[in-house]
Amino acid sequence: MVRVMVVDDHPIWREGVARDLTERDIEIVATAPDGAAAVRIARAVRPDVVLMDLQLPELSGAEATAAIREALPDTRVLVLSASTEHGHVLEAVRAGASGYLVKSAGMEELVDAIDRTARGQAVFSPGLAGLVLGEYRRLESEGPDEPRLTPRETEVLRLVAKGLTARAIATRLTLSHRTVENHVQNSLRKLQLTNRVELTRYAIERGLDADE
CATH class of the missing domain: 3.40.50.2300 (Response regulator)
Known part of the structure; x- marks a missing residue:
């Protein structure tokens, strides 16, 4: 139902x-x-x-x-x-x-x-x-613009770039493990990447691993 x-x-x-x-x-x-x-x-x-x-x-x-x-x-x-x-x-x-x-x-x-x-x-x-x-x-x-991630997806991506696991990110952001994984998958789809390694490289290249 x-x-x-x-x-x-x-x-x-x-x-x-x-x-x-x-x-x-x-x-x-x-x-x-x-x-x-x-x-x-x-x-x-x-x-x-x-x-x-x-x-x-x-x-x-x-x-x-x-x-x-x-x-x-x-x-x-x-x-x-x-x-x-x-x-x-x-x-x-x-x-x-x-x-x-x-x-x-x-x-x-x-x-x-x-x-x-x-x-x-x-x-x-x-x-x-x-x-x-x-x-x-x-x-x-019109040609490809830079994909737009939501604020939460960007927050998760920043922690991915710092090397945190999905479970660690879930604990840090008070989210469920499944929700974090969904955000990661959404980011992979939007950015047309295939795995976490590529996602991490993308984030580091844009300085998302730096402390705010």
Whole structure:
């Protein structure tokens, strides 16, 4: 059973979606009314999928998405928004969302999207997938920029460069061993490196092993 958290600042919509998903055998582990609460609650309940609205108080949906993805690399975010503006879609994807569904979608479409998101697939409402693909192609055509690591990934990379093991890094940063390994794997993927030796060399070449 997929474990889902629903984030929306409209209580009737939030509770209605949670109830309808529960009736379809999806486990709702939590709900949240704003972006800051979403990040805090997600860290506690560790859902498989966060169903995220974009227009939220405290933190925006995109900001909350980025924070959740950094704290919980195994948790995926599916945006469910009334907006079809291209800027909102691209902002969500850049923040780490796995997909984007408009609120006009039917419940069966939403259930299918949640299931596919939990299995690691990218899910977009019709017409939006082409937009996202076009943006990726545009970025590729501009040439490779220096990959952007999250602050936490950079922090882990700095300790890797100092020679600490994953378990030592986990202890130093008060993280789980698995979370540290996820950060390392994410960094390897972003930097297009194959192993820890190459990752360490990359970090040392950029002076990340120096004391701050």
